[in-house]
Amino acid sequence: MTSIVRDETIRSGEPRVEGTRIAVRDIKRRVIDAEEDPHVVAGEYGISMADLFGALAHYYEHRDAFEDDEREAERMRRDGERRTRKLVDELRGENAGSTEDAA
Template structure:
């Protein structure tokens, strides 16, 4: 049976499918946001269909955690975008 785990140092401690580096939010975004059938995602990521559905079930069973995770990732992306557009300050 598929397990969802959190491990510090792997995906920043975000929930993921045990034995992989595939996050719950990644699966959700590929299936739901990307409008891809679960079977296609399972095939592309070399997962079982049960793995995909377990990740989706975890997403829906933990709405607050997933909302926080999405917000954190959105903030990280914004920060990286700002940093990549700003030249480093080399004048000292």
């Protein structure tokens, strides 16, 4: 039987297939999101089909939590991009001013 475990010292506590570093999210992204063949994914990860489908079952049992995590990660990514864009714009403004001062 497939066991899905969490350990804060492995993969930052992501739910994963016991005895591996393969996270449930890794399997979900490949099989569900990318529509890859489950047999190929299991073979590449070196896990059984039972482990793969156990991970997918875990995903579906906790789908709301996974989706909340993905939304939060996307929000954080957008915020980081916005802050980076602002910083780059500020730096470009400073550089433009120093170029004008040099002339």
